Amino acid sequence: MRKAPPDGLWNDGQFLRFWAGEAISQVGAQVTQLALPLTAVLVLHAGASQVGLLNAASYAPFLVVTLLVGVWVDRVRRRPLMIAANVGRGVLVSLVPLLAVAGLLRIEFLYVVALLVGTLTVVFDIAYQSYLPTLVRRDQLVEGNSKLQGTSSLAQIGGPGLAGLLVQVVSAPVALFVNAASYLVSVATLVAVRRPEPTPVRPVRSVPLRRSLAEGISLIFRSPVLRACALQSGLYNLCFLSLQTIFVLYATRVLGLGPGAIGLILSVGAVGSLLGSLVARPVKELVGLGPAIVSALVACCATPVLIPLAPTGGPAGTVLIVVTFALMGAGATMANIHIISLRQAITPEELLGRMNAGYRLVSWGTLPIGGLLGGVLADLVGLRPALYVTGVCFLSAVVVIVRSPVRGLTELPPPPQTSPVGHLATNA
Numbered sequence: 001m002r003k004a005p006p007d008g009l010w011n012d013g014q015f016l017r018f019w020a021g022e023a024i025s026q027v028g029a030q031v032t033q034l035a036l037p038l039t040a041v042l043v044l045h046a047g048a049s050q051v052g053l054l055n056a057a058s059y060a061p062f063l064v065v066t067l068l069v070g071v072w073v074d075r076v077r078r079r080p081l082m083i084a085a086n087v088g089r090g091v092l093v094s095l096v097p098l099l100a101v102a103g104l105l106r107i108e109f110l111y112v113v114a115l116l117v118g119t120l121t122v123v124f125d126i127a128y129q130s131y132l133p134t135l136v137r138r139d140q141l142v143e144g145n146s147k148l149q150g151t152s153s154l155a156q157i158g159g160p161g162l163a164g165l166l167v168q169v170v171s172a173p174v175a176l177f178v179n180a181a182s183y184l185v186s187v188a189t190l191v192a193v194r195r196p197e198p199t200p201v202r203p204v205r206s207v208p209l210r211r212s213l214a215e216g217i218s219l220i221f222r223s224p225v226l227r228a229c230a231l232q233s234g235l236y237n238l239c240f241l242s243l244q245t246i247f248v249l250y251a252t253r254v255l256g257l258g259p260g261a262i263g264l265i266l267s268v269g270a271v272g273s274l275l276g277s278l279v280a281r282p283v284k285e286l287v288g289l290g291p292a293i294v295s296a297l298v299a300c301c302a303t304p305v306l307i308p309l310a311p312t313g314g315p316a317g318t319v320l321i322v323v324t325f326a327l328m329g330a331g332a333t334m335a336n337i338h339i340i341s342l343r344q345a346i347t348p349e350e351l352l353g354r355m356n357a358g359y360r361l362v363s364w365g366t367l368p369i370g371g372l373l374g375g376v377l378a379d380l381v382g383l384r385p386a387l388y389v390t391g392v393c394f395l396s397a398v399v400v401i402v403r404s405p406v407r408g409l410t411e412l413p414p415p416p417q418t419s420p421v422g423h424l425a426t427n428a
Contacts, residue, residue, distance in 0.1 A: 009136065009143050009144055012136070014135065014195040015135060017190070017193045018193050019151070021187075022148055022152075025082075025128075026152045027182060028086075028089065028179050029124075030163070032117060035163045035175045035179060036058070038248070039096065039105075039172035039173055040054055040110055042167070043100065044105070044106070048375045049376065051245055051248065052245050052373075052375020052378075053375065054107075055114075055371030055374075056369070058117065059241065059371065060118060061115065061118040062365045063365040066122055066360050066361040066364070066365070067217070068357075069126050069357055070355075070356060071353070071357070072353070073127050073353030073354075073356070074350065074351070074352070076200060078128070078130050081127040085123040085124040086120075086124065088116075088120045090187075092113050092116050093113065093176045094177055096173050096177075097176055122360065126356045128148075132344070133349060134349070135197075138345070141345060142281060143281075145336075145337050145340045145341045145344075147277070149277060149280075149337045163175055163179075164262045165264070166178055200350070217361065219347070224405050225342065225404070225405055225406055225413075226346070228403075228404030229339050229342065229343065229359075230359050230363050231400050232398075232401050233339070233359075233363030234363045235366070235394075236301065237370065239304070239396075241367045241368075242371070242377065242386075243374065244374070246374045246377070246390065247307065247387070249378060249383055265321055265322055265325065272328070272329035273330060273332070275326075275330050276330035276331065276334040280292070281337075283295070283334065289411055292334065293335055293339060293401060293407075294402060296331045296334035297401055298398055299334075300330070300332040301394040301395055301398050302395065302398075303323075303328055304387075304391040305392060305394075308384045341412060374390065
């Protein structure tokens with residue numbers, strides 16, 4: 001079914017085109033994620049609670065439409081969904097600078113854009129993670145995910161950095177116009193992928209929509225491995241968006257940094273993400289899969305508390321913040337590579353969309369909660385105390401994995417068996 005070259009994905013032109021499209025999309029999504037709140041703060045003078053609500057709107061679709069998207073992804077080919085999602089995101093973000101130029105931009109419109117772009121991001125992300133196992137062989141999943149997660153994690157830190165620099169140079173709304181063009185470039189690279197995508201597997205018996213929706217969640221919670229991975233991801237993401245909501249305000253109002261400086265800090269931190277993607281496989285081969293995941297989570301969850309400890313008014317504080325984001329990027333990238341490969345390896349192909357949707361509901365559904373909590377917490381106790389509370393809460397993600405079967409894994413488990421109706425025959 002897949003005829004990827006045996007000597008590695010660097011020589012697989014079809015994968016490289018897909019990888020380029022995914023990478024550009026991830027950068028675009030991360031630029032949007034920072035440029036929208038900066039537009040709210042710098043153009044519309046939004047407060048902490050409004051920024052928190054805007055961030056929450058970006059991720060609310062992960063709570064509302066994720067399971068429906070998962071069922072949809074399992075019933076259709078995935079590449080056309082990714083292409084359509086990027087066209088939609090490009091159109092939506094381009095409306096912000098047009099309204100700003102016309103003097104019609106309001107915070108309520110930013111909420112709507114954030115909500116709709118978030119919905120299309122759900123479609124793209126679930127589709128691309130479900131598409132990879134149909135594009136490459138099973139023995140190439142770790143290599144493929146290493147490359148995809150390397151660029152994804154670089155985008156998560158470098159994307160906001162690019163957004164900050166764009167805002168500094170051309171203003172926040174115009175940065176979104178540049179961002180819209182990146183989505184269209186991604187569409188062109190995805191259109192160029194020519195490897196045939198298999199026809200989606202149909203169940204022997206018709207499955208009602210309600211049952212299909214429940215399968216994604218039940219699949220996660222029936223498996224101790226998937227359950228632990230999803231819960232730690234949910235806790236990490238809740239803390240991460242709380243941190244991001246507070247940090248944009250903290251850097252601007254306490255540290256006195258402009259958008260360009262904020263962007264530079266986050267961009268330098270992307271070096272850690274790149275390092276994490278490069279060493280993920282060697283570390284796993286050295287210590288085993290479970291210990292590699294635990295060590296990666298310690299790196300990214302024990303360091304955020306250093307941000308409020310950084311001294312203000314000098315280079316030492318800036319260096320400490322850069323190191324913190326670099327360690328967070330390295331650890332998160334390493335953990336993501338192994339956890340995504342683990343999820344794909346133990347899930348039947350015909351259930352990948354629903355598994356990814358159920359996983360995203362649990363893990364990314366906490367993001368809007370984190371955005372709201374970060375804004376409210378900052379208003380209640382102040383920016384620096386809110387950073388301390390968030391930093392300590394990151395450690396809960398490590399505890400979940402340490403207390404689960406994931407810690408004892410040495411390699412990816414064998415492929416799962418499936419029943420004729422498309423259910424797991426054994427617990428992963």
